[in-house]
Amino acid sequence: MTTLLFEHPAFGQHEMPAGHLECSERYAAVSNALSGEEFSALVRRAPRRAERPEILRAHDVDYVQAIFETAPVEGMVRLDPDTFMGPHSLDAVLMAAGAGVSAVDAIYKGEAQNAFVAARPPGHHAPKGRAMGFCLFNGAAVAAYHARAAHGAKRIAVVDFDVHHGNGTEAIFWDDEKAFYASSHEHPQYPGTGRASDRGGFDNIANAPLATGSGSEEFRRAWGERLLPALSQFGPDFIVISAGFDAHRADPLGGLALTEADFDWATHEIMGVAGALCGGRVVSFLEGGYDPAALAGSAAAHVAALMAA
DSSP, X not given: OOEEEEOOXXXXXXXXXXXXXXXXXXXXXXXXXXXXXXXXXXEEEOOOXXXXXXXXXXXXXXXXXXXXXXXXXXXXXXXXXXXXXXXTHHHHHHHHHHHHHHHHHHHXXXXXXXXXXXXXXXXXXXXXXXXXXXXXXXXXXXXXHHHHHHHOOSSEEEEEOOSSOOHHHHHHHTTOTTEEEEEEEESSOTTOOOOTTOOTTTTOEEEEEXXXXXXXHHXXXXXXXXXXXXXXXXXXXXXXXXXXXXTBTTOTTOOOOBOHHHHHHHHHHHHHHHHHHSTTOEEEEEOOOOSHHHHHHHHHHHHHHHHHO
16 A cells, blocks of 8 residues: 655754754654665655645634744744744644645545655644644644545544643544544653543543653553554544654653654554554654654654555
């Protein structure tokens, strides 16, 4: 089956302050990792910019307007303690959301089975009405809602193995009976959300908080015993993965102890559910991962598993 890869120089041009871990080197590391001969079968596509109506399925109109108006022509604007925009940032975030929308379209047209969006900035901390935690627009939620609006997916799901809880996605989906969010994450850890008792307005949220220092055994148990069964019970028509790799043991922003093999395993397991329930239709977004070498190896393992599905 065909796997699409969406990449673009804009993803490397989004500005953050000097020395910030969410930097252009992250995009370069992933792009280089996916350029080897073993990835020659990837179908590489350049994204388009998302249109405002597509973004507004997940975000408030006043917030979207504010992002467009705030985008600087020069210099840098600080949106929250961790989140910045430079002259190229708006283009990058529109390309990231647009890549997800284009990936959904291609999958429903039968041009591919699944896709990986190698974008930055990440998105899963962005709720409907604010920027947060390096994130401006929630590309995963935009893509999931596009599957519903444009292709009739009745039940949409986002699953997230970033070391940080995707509070933005959870908040966007909380009161949507036919939208499901599942997350494993270190707890306590930024942003402090994602308790196991948080279940959503329709029992449509599944959280598996992991104690600092947890490794492969705890991670695989959380997915195997809690999150994957909840995903299967929900019965999605389309699945989006928030693929953060900062749960790797080498990552400077996380306190979990995963390896590339764990991301390979999780991807295969998620794709197994997708194959059984929704024709293998999956779009994956790069989220976190702040050690370049660990990020490169983890992203490569993840994409290889997508290609093998």
